[in-house]
Amino acid sequence: MSFTRSKHLAFIQELDGRIQKLDYWQADYLRMNGIYWALTALLLLRPELDPLSNEFDLSSPLTRTDVLKFVVECQRPEGGFGGNVGHDAHMTFTLSAIQILVMIKGLNDPRIDLDRHIRCTLPAQQSPNHLGIQSRQREDGSFSGDEDGEIDTRFSYCAISALKLLARLDAINLSTAVAFVEKCRNFDGGFGAIPGGESHAGQIFCCVGMLTILNIEIQAADRLSEWLAWRQLPCGGLNGRPEKLEDVCYSWWVLSSMAMLNRLTWIDGEKLKEFILSCQDAVSGGFSDRPDDMADIFHTVFGLAGLALLGFPGLDSVDPKYCMPTRFL
Numbered sequence: 001m002s003f004t005r006s007k008h009l010a011f012i013q014e015l016d017g018r019i020q021k022l023d024y025w026q027a028d029y030l031r032m033n034g035i036y037w038a039l040t041a042l043l044l045l046r047p048e049l050d051p052l053s054n055e056f057d058l059s060s061p062l063t064r065t066d067v068l069k070f071v072v073e074c075q076r077p078e079g080g081f082g083g084n085v086g087h088d089a090h091m092t093f094t095l096s097a098i099q100i101l102v103m104i105k106g107l108n109d110p111r112i113d114l115d116r117h118i119r120c121t122l123p124a125q126q127s128p129n130h131l132g133i134q135s136r137q138r139e140d141g142s143f144s145g146d147e148d149g150e151i152d153t154r155f156s157y158c159a160i161s162a163l164k165l166l167a168r169l170d171a172i173n174l175s176t177a178v179a180f181v182e183k184c185r186n187f188d189g190g191f192g193a194i195p196g197g198e199s200h201a202g203q204i205f206c207c208v209g210m211l212t213i214l215n216i217e218i219q220a221a222d223r224l225s226e227w228l229a230w231r232q233l234p235c236g237g238l239n240g241r242p243e244k245l246e247d248v249c250y251s252w253w254v255l256s257s258m259a260m261l262n263r264l265t266w267i268d269g270e271k272l273k274e275f276i277l278s279c280q281d282a283v284s285g286g287f288s289d290r291p292d293d294m295a296d297i298f299h300t301v302f303g304l305a306g307l308a309l310l311g312f313p314g315l316d317s318v319d320p321k322y323c324m325p326t327r328f329l
C-alpha cells in the first residue's frame with residue numbers, strides 16, 4: 001500500500017471533530033496525551049512546519065494559542081498536570097504536557113509554573129500532598145504515577161524524560177532511580193513494570209529510554225536485543241511479548257529500543273514498513289493497530305514514528321529516547 005500523507009494530515013486536522021463523535025469520554029480523559037500524539041504526528045509529517053507560524057494553526061487540530069491555554073489550565077495547584085481541565089495530576093500527563101510545551105515553544109510562558117511541577121513549593125504542612133515529579137519518587141528510587149501510589153517503570157521513564165527536557169535532573173535522586181530500574185531487569189535481558197514483573201516491550205522502551213537519557217550503558221544488550229528481534233512475526237509486524245498478536249504501536253516500542261541499543265538492523269525494516277503501511281486507513285487517513293481495524297491517533301503517531309525511525313522518505317527524523325522530532329531537542 002502506498003503512503004497516504006494527505007489523508008493522514010486530514011485525519012489529524014479533523015481529530016477534534018472525530019473525538020466529539022466517536023469515543024469522546026475516553027479522549028476526554030486522555031486529552032493531554034491525545035494532543036501530544038496529534039502534535040507529534042503532525043510535526044513528523046511536516047518537517048518544515050514551524051509551530052510559531054500561522055500555518056501551524058491551519059494544519060493542527062488546535063491552534064497554538066488553544067493548545068497553550070489548555071496546558072496552562074491543566075496545571076494542578078498541588079503540582080503536575082491533569083489529562084484534562086479539572087482532572088487529577090498523573091505522571092503520564094505531566095510528561096505529555098512538557099513534551100507539548102517543548103514542541104510549541106511554550107516553556108517560557110509566564111502562566112506556566114514549572115517549578116511547582118518539579119519541586120515541592122508548598123508550605124511544610126501541605127507538602128505530603130504535593131504531586132510534582134520530585135514528590136513522586138519513593139525511597140527505593142521508584143516513582144508512583146499519582147496519589148494512588150501505583151509503582152511502574154513507566155513512571156520512572158516519565159520522570160527522567162520530563163526532567164531531562166527541562167534540564168532539571170538535579171531535582172531527584174538519580175542513583176536510586178537507576179538502581180530501582182536495574183532491579184526490574186529479567187533473566188531474558190528485558191524489563192518489567194516492577195521487580196519480578198514479566199518482560200514487555202513497552203516497559204523495555206521505558207527502561208532502555210531512561211538509561212539511555214542518563215548515558216548509562218545497557219547491560220546484557222545482546223540478550224535483550226535477541227528477545228526484541230523475536231518480536232517480529234512472519235507478517236513483518238512486531239508484538240509486545242511472546243504469544244501476542246502484532247500491533248503497530250510495538251513498531252515504536254521495539255524499534256526505538258533497538259535503535260537505542262544500536263541494533264536497528266536486527267529487525268527486517270522492509271517487512272516492518274510493509275506491515276505498518278498495510279495498517280493505514282486508505283479512505284479517512286490514520287493508522288490502526290492491525291490491518292482493517294479502526295484508525296486512532298495513538299496508533300497513527302507510533303506508526304509514523306516507526307516509519308520515521310526506518311528512514312521513510314518525507315518524514316522528519318525522530319528521537320528514539322523521547323518520541324519527538326529531533327529538531328526540537
Ligand SMILES: [Zn+2]
Binds near residue numbers: 299
Ligand atoms: Zn497497540
